[in-house]
Amino acid sequence: xxxxxxxxxxxxxxxxxxxxxxxxxxxxxxxxxxxxxxxxxxxxxxxxxxxxxxxxxxxxxxxxxxxxxxxxxxxxxxxxxxxxxxxxxxxxxxxxxxxxxxxxxxxxxxxxxxxxxxxxxxxxxxxxxxxxxxxxxxxxxxxxxxxxxxxxxxxxxxxxxxxxxxxxxxxxxxxxxxxxxxxxxxxxxxxxxxxxxxxxxxxxxxxxxxxxxxxxxxxxxxxxxxxxxxxxxxxxxxxxxxxxxxxxxxxxxxxxxxxxxxxxxxxxxxxxxxxxxxxxxxxxxxxxxxxxxxxxxx
Amino acid sequence: xxxxxxxxxxxxxxxxxxxxxxxxxxxxxxxxxxxxxxxxxxxxxxxxxxxxxxxxxxxxxxxxxxxxxxxxxxxxxxxxxxxxxxxxxxxxxxxxxxxxxxxxxxxxxxxxxxxxxxxxxxxxxxxxxxxxxxxxxxxxxxxxxxxxxxxxxxxxxxxxxxxxxxxxxxxxxxxxxxxxxxxxxxxxxxxxxxxxxxxxx
Amino acid sequence: xxxxxxxxxxxxxxxxxxxxxxxxxxxxxxxxxxxxxxxxxxxxxxxxxxxxxxxxxxxxxxxxxxxxxxxxxxxxxxxxxxxxxxxxxxxxxxxxxxxxxxxxxxxxxxxxxxxxxxxxxxxxxxxxxxxxxxxxxxxxxxxxxxxxxxxxxxxxxxxxxxxxxxxxxxxxxxxxxxxxxxxxxxxxxxxxxxxxxxxxxxxxxx
Numbered sequence: 001x002x003x004x005x006x007x008x009x010x011x012x013x014x015x016x017x018x019x020x021x022x023x024x025x026x027x028x029x030x031x032x033x034x035x036x037x038x039x040x041x042x043x044x045x046x047x048x049x050x051x052x053x054x055x056x057x058x059x060x061x062x063x064x065x066x067x068x069x070x071x072x073x074x075x076x077x078x079x080x081x082x083x084x085x086x087x088x089x090x091x092x093x094x095x096x097x098x099x100x101x102x103x104x105x106x107x108x109x110x111x112x113x114x115x116x117x118x119x120x121x122x123x124x125x126x127x128x129x130x131x132x133x134x135x136x137x138x139x140x141x142x143x144x145x146x147x148x149x150x151x152x153x154x155x156x157x158x159x160x161x162x163x164x165x166x167x168x169x170x171x172x173x174x175x176x177x178x179x180x181x182x183x184x185x186x187x188x189x190x191x192x193x194x195x196x197x198x199x200x201x202x203x204x205x206x207x208x209x210x211x212x213x214x215x216x217x218x219x220x221x222x223x224x225x226x227x228x229x230x231x232x233x234x235x236x237x238x239x240x241x242x243x244x245x246x247x248x249x250x251x252x253x254x255x256x257x258x259x260x261x262x263x264x265x266x267x268x269x270x271x272x273x274x275x276x277x278x279x280x281x282x283x284x285x286x287x288x289x290x291x292x293x294x295x296x297x298x
Numbered sequence: 299x300x301x302x303x304x305x306x307x308x309x310x311x312x313x314x315x316x317x318x319x320x321x322x323x324x325x326x327x328x329x330x331x332x333x334x335x336x337x338x339x340x341x342x343x344x345x346x347x348x349x350x351x352x353x354x355x356x357x358x359x360x361x362x363x364x365x366x367x368x369x370x371x372x373x374x375x376x377x378x379x380x381x382x383x384x385x386x387x388x389x390x391x392x393x394x395x396x397x398x399x400x401x402x403x404x405x406x407x408x409x410x411x412x413x414x415x416x417x418x419x420x421x422x423x424x425x426x427x428x429x430x431x432x433x434x435x436x437x438x439x440x441x442x443x444x445x446x447x448x449x450x451x452x453x454x455x456x457x458x459x460x461x462x463x464x465x466x467x468x469x470x471x472x473x474x475x476x477x478x479x480x481x482x483x484x485x486x487x488x489x490x491x492x493x494x495x496x497x498x499x
Numbered sequence: 500x501x502x503x504x505x506x507x508x509x510x511x512x513x514x515x516x517x518x519x520x521x522x523x524x525x526x527x528x529x530x531x532x533x534x535x536x537x538x539x540x541x542x543x544x545x546x547x548x549x550x551x552x553x554x555x556x557x558x559x560x561x562x563x564x565x566x567x568x569x570x571x572x573x574x575x576x577x578x579x580x581x582x583x584x585x586x587x588x589x590x591x592x593x594x595x596x597x598x599x600x601x602x603x604x605x606x607x608x609x610x611x612x613x614x615x616x617x618x619x620x621x622x623x624x625x626x627x628x629x630x631x632x633x634x635x636x637x638x639x640x641x642x643x644x645x646x647x648x649x650x651x652x653x654x655x656x657x658x659x660x661x662x663x664x665x666x667x668x669x670x671x672x673x674x675x676x677x678x679x680x681x682x683x684x685x686x687x688x689x690x691x692x693x694x695x696x697x698x699x700x701x702x703x704x705x
Contacts, residue, residue, distance in 0.1 A: 024609055025559050027588040032561050032606065052472035053606040054561055057638035059457075060481060060488045072635070079563035095328055123566065143574035160566055160659055222356050222418070225446030238418050473640070474605045481639050488638050495607045496647040 017045060024053045028131050067093050067167050075161045081120035083112045083152070086165030091246060093167045104292045105169050106247040111182075111285045112155065112164065113247075114278040118189065119148050121229075121271040121278075128268070129200060132209055137196050144192040147185045154178065169295030179286045186279045193275060201269070210265035217262055229274055233259035233267035252284045309424050312352060317343055322429075332425040340428055341438040347415060347424070348443050355415035355424065358440065361450035363458040364410040367432075367484040408432035411460060413440075430460065439465040457482035547677035550594070550620070554583035554669075554676075557593035559613060562600030564627035567659040576662035581669055590616040595672070596649075601629035602642045614649045622652045622681060624672060626665065631656050650682040 023034040034050035058073040074089040075082040087109045094101060101109070126141030149159040154175050156162040164171050200206045216226070221234040231238055239256040241249040257273035259266030310324035310331045320339025325332050335343060347355045413426040428437060439462035440447040451462040452471040459480040462468060470477065474494065479486055491498050560568060572578045572586075579585075587593040590613045602610055614623065625645055628634045631654045633643035645651060652675055655668035675681070 024606060025613055031565075052470070052474070053603055053609075054601065055472040055603055055605065055640050056562075056601055056636045057481070057488070057640040060638055061636065064488065076563050079566055095330075098328060123569075127569075139573050142569060146570065146575045149570075159570075159661070160563060220445070223445040225357055225359055225444065227357075227359075236418065243418075243421050472605075486639070490639055491604065492639070493604050493607065493642070495611050496642060 015040075024050070028127070071165055072161065072163045074165075075163055078120075079160060080123045081116040082160060082162050083116035083156075083164060086162065087113055087247075090165040090167050097167070099168060099296060101169055102293050102296055103248070104290050105294045105296075107285050107289045108170055108174060108294060109165070110247050110249065110252070111174075111282050111289075112152070112170075114281045114285070115148055115152060115182075117278045118275050119145050119152075121275045122148075125196070125268060125271050128264075129196075129206075132206065134200065134203075134206065137199055140192050140196055144189045147188055151178070151182055151185055154181070166295065173294050179289075182282065182286060186282065190276075190279065193272065197272060201272075207265065210263065210268060212261075212263055214264045215262050221262065229267060229270045232257065233270045234262035235260055248285070251288075252281050254281050309353065309422060313343070313424075316346065330423070330425060332427060334427050334429065337428050337430060337437050340426075341440070343426070344440050344443055353424070354417045354419050356418055357416040358413065358444035358446045358450075359416045359423075360412070360414040361440075361447055361454065362412050363454045363460055363482075364412060365458060365482065365484045366408055366410065409435050409458060409460060411437055411454065435459060436461040436463055438463055441465055456480070459483065543679065544677070547679060551673040551676040552582035554581065554595050554672075555585060555587045555593045556583055556595045556597050557588065557590055557613070557617070558586050558597045558599055559610065560597075560599040561602065561606065562629070564600040564629070564659040567662060567665065568597065568599045568626065571662040571665045576666065578666070578669065581666075581673070583669065590614075591618060593617060594621050596621065596623045597626050598623065598630045598645050599626040601627075601634065601636060602645055602648075603640050604642060605640075607642050607648055610645065611648055620679070620681065622672060622676065623649055624653045624655065624668065625651045626655050626668075627660060628656045628658050634658060652682045
């Protein structure tokens with residue numbers, strides 16, 4: 001343990017870093033990770049991260065059945081946005097098979113993915129606000145998430161572990177009145193987001209705690225292979241939906257919010273803005289949804 | 299995207315031209331450029347892939363491993379603790395002799411370590427595969443070039459038993475330290491448990 | 500001969516009224532067993548009622564069920580109306596251990612330790628099918644049901660269970676708390692059903 005001591009000064013104090021074990025069961029109750037942090041007061045000097053507490057052997061289980069059997073496992077990879085995982089896996093298998101899903105299916109996949117992305121960001125931002133003490137924001141965001149989960153349930157039959165994608169299509173078509181319900185739900189979600197924005201973004205406490213903390217620079221983010229809103233918060237304007245478009249993202253208009261400083265506050269802002277962009281995408285896709293079959297025949 | 303790049307100047311062709319002594323084979327199945335590399339050339343090629351502006355691969359997106367122990371072989375039909383996981387019931391296993399004509403013999407080819415690279419500036423991708431033998435599954439570590447290699451290599455060591463020389467901290471990532479064996483290998487039964495507390499089942 | 504007058508102070512239940520003993524002649528200093536039993540049951544019932552509506556839960560959240568736990572605990576399906584709205588993230592301060600989500604073998608010693616650190620009386624809720632029986636993760640990494648490690652009071656199956664299921668389970672837990680009933684570990688693995696005892700589970704895939 002490093003220690004520093006000044007010699008022969010009567011008021012000299014010896015300081016040592018403190019080691020604190022956070023987890024694996026810890027109050028941030030989503031996901032388990034063990035952090036053994038070395039603290040200098042309140043500043044984290046070094047961390048040792050221990051993962052594997054939620055290793056459930058997906059890859060090994062995937063060896064045991066046909067390709068569609070993997071889809072329930074794919075749901076549970078990132079259980080906050082399970083539809084995106086479903087479709088990511090289905091897209092990989094479809095690429096290997098050399099097939100492409102029908103146009104209607106691709107639009108449906110875009111709509112469901114973006115709804116899933118909004119629920120993901122709601123959970124993420126809500127939970128991080130809760131951990132800072134802003135429990136009200138968490139409640140508001142979970143309320144908004146419930147509305148979206150009701151939509152997801154209307155389409156897929158399940159709120160969370162949906163198993164909706166299939167190789168070559170999706171499980172079932174969108175139900176009747178889905179477009180009207182979605183538009184209404186997105187209006188309500190927008191109101192909630194405005195409220196939460198008013199509660200957090202210019203909040204002195206929130207800003208003090210989130211600005212300048214957890215800084216990841218551009219080079220570090222790229223070297224660690226980070227993608228998604230984390231990377232965009234660090235200033236790299238890389239979104240695979242724009243760079244390597246899949247499904248019908250190249251036909252839909254949306255912006256890619258990018259942060260500057262790579263701190264927690266930028267990542268929060270990126271996520272809030274991405275929710276708005278996702279809602280834009282859903283509305284465009286609903287407008288342009290074509291008819292036709294949803295599963296290809298092969 | 300670089301419009302002048304046609305088949306004659308594809309990534310894999312460039313790589314083959316630069317390192318003919320290391321490249322075993324290349325293909326672009328389904329449009330995904332793949333290069334098979336000898337393990338001695340891995341670090342050198344990786345350095346070039348990162349620094350050369352033609353390639354400019356700043357992202358190591360994925361590093362994983364494939365175990366070919368049961369590939370093309372018929373096994374028992376039910377998984378159990380005694381026998382390894384079989385091929386899925388609908389796959390007719392066929393031995394594939396062409397596969398083994400790569401300058402490596404059947405006995406010496408068990409693992410493939412697979413690297414996926416992505417370039418954010420040039421927006422292209424490349425896959426590198428390095429075949430390894432069962433007797434000596436060792437390889438150079440790429441942690442000095444991409445930090446993402448750190449945990450990926452730990453995972454490959456943990457689940458497959460591939461050793462990465464030069465890795466600063468090669469210990470188990472997902473399983474606990476006392477775990478015996480490498481679970482994702484095809485000869486590890488899928489439901490063989492080694493509990494720390496509690497009964498086996 | 501005069502019949503013996505029963506002495507009210509004597510321990511003789513047959514001479515005391517069967518119901519409402521305290522109402523008919525309670526004399527301080529001369530309390531019968533029946534009266535004592537009545538009082539204790541009333542006190543127990545009151546304690547049970549107080550305990551069941553002030554559940555301090557320890558949410559041991561690991562995986563996907565955590566999302567449904569969040570949904571149950573907050574808007575729409577509020578668990579605060581059961582008095583369980585205040586999670587306590589220290590085992591010393593909690594009385595119900597909600598084990599939410601898959602427990603892997605790496606995490607099992609941690610779960611055991613957290614359970615051991617909780618003070619009596621304590622109850623355990625197995626939330627989600629992974630904690631009940633292991634779910635569909637019949638593999639090298641997963642504990643096939645936490646009742647192999649700690650005694651479980653209420654099993655809430657589902658992958659993940661709907662919030663209505665969770666509230667149903669919570670009400671069942673409240674009944675248990677009311678009556679002070681607690682689970683015990685089965686003596687050994689042979690107490691589990693026959694088909695779950697073998698080294699290999701029946702074909703659950705395909």
